[in-house]
Structure formats: structure tokens, C-alpha cells
Amino acid sequence: MTTAQYGAITVEPFGDSAVMVTIPHADQAIRRAATVAFRDRFLAHRPHGVLDVVSGLESLLIEFDPLRTALEHVEYAARLVARWAPAPSDRTDGGRAVRTFAIPVVFDHDNGPDLASVAEELGLAPSGVVEAIAESTFTVALLGAAMAPMMDGLKVPGPVRRRAEPRTDVAPGAVMIAGTNAIIQPFPGPTGWRVVGRTPHTIVDISRPDPAAFGTGDIVRFVPVTRDEAEALNAGFPLPTGEGA
Amino acid sequence: MKTVALEITGTGWITTFQDLGRTDTERRGVPTGGAADQHSATVANLLVGNARSATLIENLGGELAFVPDADVLVAVTGAPARVTVAGGPVEAWSPLVVPAGHEVRVRGDMTRGARVYLAVNGRMAARTLLGSAAPDARMGFGQNLAPGSRVLLETGFGGFGRGRFEPPLFRLPVPVPRFDDGPWVIDVVASHGGHAIPGIREVVEESAYVVTPRSNHVGLRLDGPVRHPDTDTEIVSHGVPIGALQIPHADELIVLGRYRSLTAGYPIVGVAARASLPMLGQAGPGRELRFRWIDRESSLRQFARRAAEVRTLGQAAAEAFGALGFEEPLSHTK
Secondary structure, eight states: OOGGGTOOOEEEEOTTSEEEEEOOOSOHHHHHHHHHHHHHHHHHTOOTTEEEEEEOSSOEEEEEOTTTOOHHHHHHHHHHHHHHSOOGGGOTTOOOOOEEEEEEEEOSTTTOTTHHHHHHHHTSOHHHHHHHHHHOOEEEEEEOGGGOEEEEOOOOSSOBOOOSSOEEEEOTTEEEEEBTEEEEOOSSEEEOSEEEEEOSSOSBOTTSSSOBSOOTTOEEEEEEEOHHHHHHHTOOSOOOSEEOO | OEEEEEEEEEOOSEEEEEOSOOSSOGGGTOOOOOOSSHHHHHHHHHHTTOOTTOOEEEEESSEEEEEESSOEEEEEEESOEEEEETTEEEOSSSOEEEOTTOOEEEEEOTTTOSEEEEEESSEEOOOOBTTBOOOBGGGTBOOBOOTTOEEEEEEOOOOOSOOTTSOOSOOOOOOOOOOOSSOEEEEEEEOGGGGGSTTHHHHHHHOOEEEOTTOOSSEEEEESOOOOOSSOOOOOOBOOOTTEEEOOSSSOEEEEOTTOOOBOSOOEEEEEOGGGHHHHHHOOTTOEEEEEEOOHHHHHHHHHHHHHHHHHHHHHHHHHHHHTTOOTGGGGOO
8 A cells, every 4th residue: 555546635623622534535445445554654653642543444533632732733744644654564663563363263053143144145155155254364454342353355246235133132252244344243232244153262351451352454364163163172362373464 | 558448338320430531442442431521520539639530439320328447538529419428418529538437428419410420539449441440331341339349449648637527628729510400501513414414503503402311321312303414325434523413313313422432424413512521421311401503713712721720720739738748649640
């Protein structure tokens, strides 16, 4: 990703102490990738007074302390970063290295109640959907609600729709897909994503100083296992299989 | 320093450890959270010589009661409340010496505000998640207190050797908010989402909205007139500031709170001014709200004035406690 691919950014005020940054581009995939790239650069060159940065799929909310900085300074800094900051793939920011994970997943009807309907929607057999997921290489784009890793990279014949009626209580560890994305449910709760499997790992453990197993940019592959194999793993907090992309 | 135990003898509907919330965790999917009324929480801590962000107790509804096993310095802030020590009424929004073995009872007036805050001089022992004691129910981090809980406190407070009926030791410039009976006026800064809904600005300004019992820490859900955009735009989730006024598909207005997550792309017509956020944190079911549009500059001037008042209190409290040779926790005061 280079700056030349997106160039200008749009910065809009959002209330009295935040701005919303978007990257106009006709191609959705480029918009999304550029948003991730911009976020990483901006965090690596975080201006004084910036409190937090919230990633959306195609936008970035920058929250600042209005007593320590002003909207104009934040906007100026954002434009400078978009234009001049080095690409994040250079990892000159001292940020953590990209790690790779192989995550065991049980894909069956009990653990993946939406597997059959996804298969029907895509014109595949359920085993074909599992195969497609297992052959995809995912990149963690952002941590969503409660540190749920939201990943890009699902290679299926077409984008997967969300559920019309969200499920109200999905178990932790549920592996879910929608569009060309995948996500893992960290805690019990509702979701509109399609539930296709479940990993025995605990992907967010609040007793750890750093509770989330995954960080943005990490590479994830899903490895189909049987229910017995999953139980035998005695899986806890997942550890990476390697570092460096 | 010594360790003091507070025996919790009564709790409200929801009684938790609390602080000002998490910093720099939203980009990792964890909302800042923290005290719904940040002003009252900050002032409570300053009144007992603590750092603003020190752990304290937040109580919603019912009655909070506790007995300390040594003399402690406490302050109660937030909604108007009846506060008693061993049955005798005492002042809220003021430092208060509670002798060992005396029970403190705090009953907030729910018709005038939802939450009360109890700060105690010293460092409360509480679990933390990502650096903060603030609860996060979604992540299974409840932080609830129940009758029988013992809250441990490291404190350097040794008492002032004064009786309960002597006049206050010092008068501090305490910025106490107004908790009016009538509708509360919330200032709002317009945002771009309003343009997609013709006439929404007038509707929001002219209507009365009532907080419903469906409200929670994620957002206040208000009954009152709204309008919807003519076209269905593509839903792309994005981050939203605290205080965002959101119009979902149903006929209601939602004011997002400190535990909001990404929004599903519903139109956001404005964002409550920073200086109005503490009152939103106090708005309980049945509370009538009115909205007034203000520009960003006015909003920031208002917030700067409020911040200056709190700073003045912090300085006055630091001087007063310092003059009493009572400075251990003050070294943490920001």
C-alpha cells in the first residue's frame, strides 16, 4: 500500500472533540485497505492530545482532548500522515511484529448452525464451504466489540449475507462469516454474523494483562478438526505458530 | 499507610467499583467506559485528596451503606442524596470524616438523578482490566459489590481529631451541578448525518424527549418524535463519539453512552456537548430532556469553563490537605 493509491483523505468534525477520517475511492477493497494503512501510520505518528482512534470498516474516528489540542491541529496532522508517513509494511514504527496463527475449528452442524444455509446461498456443499474457509488466509483488520478479531480474506464464490434475524446468544469461540470477512466471538452475546464453526481456544482472556490473542495485521488460518480432536487439544489461550509475515 | 476495610452493609440496584474509564483501548474494541457522570466522580476524588482517576464506588438506585473499621475521609457526590453517619444527616459534596465503626448510608433521590459516587481517601484495592477498575459487563468484568463485600483501602489518613458536630475544617470551591426538577437542557453540536433528514434539526429542538426504562450504559433510549432519512444507505459500521444522537429504524432517539461500540450506520444527527455529558449520565427513566443546538466553539468554551472550575477545586483541596500535613495520596493528584 502506498500513498499514491489513495492520496487525499476526508476529515469531518464529529461533535466537539472528534473527527471522522474517510478515504474516498470508488473501489471498496481499496477504501478498506487504505483505512487500515492510514490508521497504522496515524498511530505510529500520534499527535499530541489524541486520546484514541476507533476503526470502522471504512472510516476512522479520532478522539482528542480539546483542552490539549484543537480540531485544526488534528486535521492537519491527519493530512500530513496521509501524505508523508512511511508505509506501515516497513514497520519502522516500532510496532509489534505480525504473527501467524493456525486456529483449530470444529465445523459441524452443532457448532456451525449456519453452515448449511451459507452453503446453499453460495451454491456449494457444506464441505465445500469448510474447504474454502480452510484455504483462505485471513488478516486481522481490526478488533471489534470486546476485542473480537475481525478479519479480511475469505475466499468464497460471493459475499456472504448477514442473518436477517440476529442470533441472541452465540457461544464464545464461535467462528462466523459475513461478506468476505470472518470474526471470532470472544464472549457470549448476540450477533448477525453467520455461525459456521467453533474453536476450543479462549481468544480473549481478561485475567491476562493483554487479554486479546490477536492484534491487527496478524495472519490467521483456520484448521478443521473433529470434535474429539478439539477436546484432546485442551486448548487455552492461542499462541502464534510464528512471527514475521 | 495502613490498610482499612469498608464492610459493605447495603447496596443499590447496581453498585460497582468505578473510575474515569480506560484510555486508548477503543481501537482494540473495548469502550472507554467509566463513570457515567465523570464530573461527579472527579469531584468526589478531589474532595478526599485523591487523584481524579482513583477507583471509587458508583451506586445506582436503592441505598448504599458501609461501615469502616478505622477513621476514613470520604465524599459523596452525584445525584442529590440523603447521607447519614450513624443516623445523623451530613453534607454531600464535601469532605467528611467518618469514625471507625460508624455506618454511612447514602440514598440518592432517583427522581432527580440516577447515580451517586463515593470516594474514600486512599487507594481502593480492586481488580483492573486494561488498566482500569471500571466494569465492562460485555467482557465478563462486572466489578459488582454486594452486601457482605469488604473493600480494602490503603490510606495515609489518620483522622483530624475532630468531632462530627464541629464546623467544617475548610470551605472548598465545589462546582455542584444543578439537578433541576423540570426538563434538563442538553446542548448538542450538529453533525453531518443531520443533512440527510430534512427538518430533523427543528424537530429535535422543539420536542420534549423522555428517558425510557430500556436505557442502559450503552445508551439512553428516548421517547419522542424523530424523522428518518428518505433513502436506505448502505450500512457500514463506524466509530461514534460519546453523546452521539442516533436515530435507529424504530421511532426513538438514542443518545450513546460511554459503553457504546461501533454503530451499524444509523444516522447521527448531532453529538452532545462535552459539558452536557455528565447530566446525560445522571438522566434516569422518566427524566425529560430538551435539546439545544450550539456551535462547536461555544461548546468548547463551556467545557473549558467547567474544566477550570474543577482545576480550581483540585488546587484548593491540595493546599488545604497539604496544610494539614496530609499529603501522601496527593502526590498522585493530576
